[in-house]
Amino acid sequence: MINNIFSLNENEDNNKTINNQKNYFSFKRYLNRPLNVCYIGAGYVGGTSSSVMAYKCPEDEVIVTVCDVDSEKINSWNSDNLPIYEPGLEEIVKKKRGKNLFFTKDIDNSIYSADIIFISVGTPTKKKGIGAGQAAELSFIEMAARKIAKFSKNSKIIIEKSTVPCKTADHIRTILNANKNNNDNKLLNENLENNILDICNLSISRSSSNSTLNNEDLKSDCEPIFTDIDDKNKSIHFEILSNPEFLAEGTAVNDILYPDRILIGGNETKEGGIAQDVLCKLYSYWVPKEKIIKIGLWSAELSKLSANALLAQRISSINSLSALCEETGADIQEIALACGLDSRIGSKFLNASVGFGGSCFKKDVLNLVYLSNYFNLPDVADYWKQVIIMNDYRKTRFVKTIYNKLFNTITGKIIAIYGFSFKKNTKDTRESPAITVILSLLKEGAIIKIFDPKVPEDQIKNDIKENCDFQEYNEYISNIKVCHSCYEASYGANAIVICTEWDEFKTLDYKRIYSHMTKPAFIFDGRLILNHKELKQIGFSVEAIGKRL
């Protein structure tokens, strides 16, 4: 059973006195040490949300450890060259790394010493087997759960941070309960000896006055947050919560600092309520209480899929209308303005574009499609599937426009691609529309010159390689050049294609660009970020999504 030390509300007043500068709950007061938080998975979500948590929580109250199976990624998190780019992230990591933020390959001991574990591993779309192409690949979640069971010696709160299909918490619980090591005190001894340094490093930071910790200190420092108060022989309890992440890449730090809401899904049991309270208190360090919402476990899981499906649906809706605008002469930006001013609709997510990308929208909508079919709701499945079909249609239609405008032949023509990441302010390229556009143009015999402000050359080439077969790649590679600037990419080009909405593309010297391009010089604005009138005045032939220019 879980000790309900965190539901002692009468002590909260004491906390207020102790922390009279800030009105927050003190974990230290209850534990005689900081709360140990572990993230399993140091990717976009694990890396950014853990860093912001460490940044916002007092160093003597909360220690955050992030672990990953990918040792290169961990090395990168511990270096000056972080594995991901997000505005503001580097500053936060540099400020907190080695204080109350630690990146480690040592998953076993990170689990062992944690009070709370966030599972933030990937859940990509399954590539083979049952549900291939739609269902979420849950093997990383299962592996993480098995590790937690193996290396836990005390009760813990386990939190689904990854996006998972509804009811996954049940599977995690079953795995944990079937594999837990009740009171196996020998379990980690050997492992701990081997990794004593890592844990000591953590411990030192917990108590700056004590820099010579020994094994005994270590044991006492790792006292569990949930103790089995009544009977030492009682079994370990894992309480599972769902706390989906709603960050958007490119604005991740800001999104986590100032979230619209924090969902904490839990079981309607006493333990479930206590666990929800603990997580509420943790978020309360920086999130206003009214934004922290406790809901049911299944609702929290399904909310994340639903939110992404609704966002993707909005993009597909405006993109479907953009095709109609191109045919009728209406202007999609005017339509978006007119509709967005309706307070029932709102203006966000009404930007027509070459299509959405990223690791989440497509996979989460497909997951919803799979779930709907699984529960024998084919009409619901078909409805959501159309969101993906429309997204693919928008990319294909854009490429067809390029083809038609370039006189129905692209063979040997030089096309400059501006932007390769799936959106601005990230170097994430997963499902980037640029990949589809580039491959279609290469297929037509184009010579492609690519510039992206953040995505490195090897990543660009690797993405192209992974999305075509071996023979095609060998054929294409000599026609692909990754450039260092927009000017270099457009030199001698017949056309520029805007694939990502990076701000710096808006302020280029387009007169200079025009002067060194092959005429007629075309610009295809797949993101609606340029001043089309000015470009036309310079002499460009301009084409843009959802407009007749």
Ligand SMILES: NC(=O)c1ccc[n+]([C@@H]2O[C@H](COP(=O)([O-])OP(=O)(O)OC[C@H]3O[C@@H](n4cnc5c(N)ncnc54)[C@H](O)[C@@H]3O)[C@@H](O)[C@H]2O)c1
């Ligand atoms: N990227 C986003 O914008 C975003 C936003 C919200 C939610 N999500 C969801 O969050 C989850 C993670 O997404 P991401 O973009 O951070 O993925 P990612 O691929 O960037 O990171 C996942 C990390 O988990 C690690 N990992 C896998 N199995 C592991 C294991 N057993 N033990 C330790 N580490 C392991 C991988 O090595 C990888 O570094 C997904 O479910 C995703 O849908 C992503």
